[in-house]
Amino acid sequence: xxxxxxxxxxxxxxxxxxxxxLREKTLKIGKFARAFSIFGVxxxxxxxxxxxxxxxxxxxLIKLILEFLNxxxxxxxxxxxxxxxxSYTGLLPPIRAPHHKNKVQxxxxxxxxxxxxxxxxxxxxxxxxxxxxxxxxxxxxxxxKENYKLYVDVGLxxxxxxxxxxxxxxxxxxxxxxxxxNLKVIRAFGKDLEKLYLGYSIEKVNSLExxxxxxxxxxxxxxxxxxxxxxxxxxxxxxxxxxxxENLLIVFGSPSxxxxxxxxxxxxxxxxxxxxxxxxxxxxTIRLEEAILGTLTLFNHFLF
Numbered sequence: 149x150x151x152x153x154x155x156x157x158x159x160x161x162x163x164x165x166x167x168x169x170l171r172e173k174t175l176k177i178g179k180f181a182r183a184f185s186i187f188g189v190x191x192x193x194x195x196x197x198x199x200x201x202x203x204x205x206x207x208x209l210i211k212l213i214l215e216f217l218n219x220x221x222x223x224x225x226x227x228x229x230x231x232x233x234x235s236y237t238g239l240l241p242p243i244r245a246p247h248h249k250n251k252v253q254x255x256x257x258x259x260x261x262x263x264x265x266x267x268x269x270x271x272x273x274x275x276x277x278x279x280x281x282x283x284x285x286x287x288x289x290x291x292x293k294e295n296y297k298l299y300v301d302v303g304l305x306x307x308x309x310x311x312x313x314x315x316x317x318x319x320x321x322x323x324x325x326x327x328x329x330n331l332k333v334i335r336a337f338g339k340d341l342e343k344l345y346l347g348y349s350i351e352k353v354n355s356l357e358x359x360x361x362x363x364x365x366x367x368x369x370x371x372x373x374x375x376x377x378x379x380x381x382x383x384x385x386x387x388x389x390x391x392x393x394e395n396l397l398i399v400f401g402s403p404s405x406x407x408x409x410x411x412x413x414x415x416x417x418x419x420x421x422x423x424x425x426x427x428x429x430x431x432x433t434i435r436l437e438e439a440i441l442g443t444l445t446l447f448n449h450f451l452f
Contacts, residue, residue: 155189158399160197161207163436166403171236178240179437181217184348185245187444192350199405209233211350218347220248222303226266247346251303255328262323262336265302269316273299273307308333356411367395369420371407376422403436
């Protein structure tokens with residue numbers, strides 16, 4: 149896997165400090181999610197901003213909505229119960245990432261197709277049938293002679309028999325190994341997933357100080373700042389350095405504080421650069437969502 153497939157982004161829990169209401173915060177997080185998904189960001193690190201004086205952190209809200217948007221739409225009702233913090237997510241444009249598969253007819257499912265799903269045990273499905281949750285056309289999957297213990301909801305007209313071990317409610321990536329009407333799936337792994345972007349993972353950390361103490365030594369770090377070197381002047385050095393690393397982490401400051409204020413010890417971080425991605429900017433400030441999109445655009449151009 150090349151470094152272009154191993155990009156991570158770090159943002160502070162104060163990322164929404166310039167937004168007042170839940171609606172505005174949701175719209176901003178939606179822009180984050182779109183940018184992360186467009187450029188195939190692998191991991192999002194949300195760190196605590198020590199300069200932020202507000203009592204209530206938005207870290208949980210950021211994580212919740214980012215995870216919600218990364219989840220295939222057909223699984224959201226199963227994973228996320230009614231939650232007031234998700235009230236405005238309906239205003240956001242769909243992510244339409246590769247793992248957000250469209251619904252197709254069962255007969256059109258092909259061997260080798262990969263889908264994200266939720267495991268369900270046989271008894272829970274039977275109870276749904278008894279409550280008439282499924283239509284009669286969907287019951288055929290239960291009427292097979294084999295007594296499958298587990299099935300998986302992958303956003304089709306019925307749950308699909310799962311061959312393997314797992315637990316009810318587990319989120320899983322599966323691969324189809326049979327065609328209609330004998331549809332069956334197994335857990336996808338290894339080569340099945342190498343070229344497929346399954347969205348980003350999210351990690352919350354108490355501080356950048358702690359995070360960098362345990363950071364993988366194969367990771368090269370970019371601190372973004374208006375006060376840093378221009379990327380153009382550092383391009384040759386970056387190109388030379390990056391060949392020795394497997395991961396790229398891009399760290400952003402908050403809407404009101406830069407990296408030097410949030411993390412004064414940034415210069416002690418090994419294998420890092422402190423860069424200005426928007427030299428000669430004509431606006432007084434650049435919003436965080438704009439900085440993320442612009443920076444990822446630049447690195448996408450450079451790495452590809």
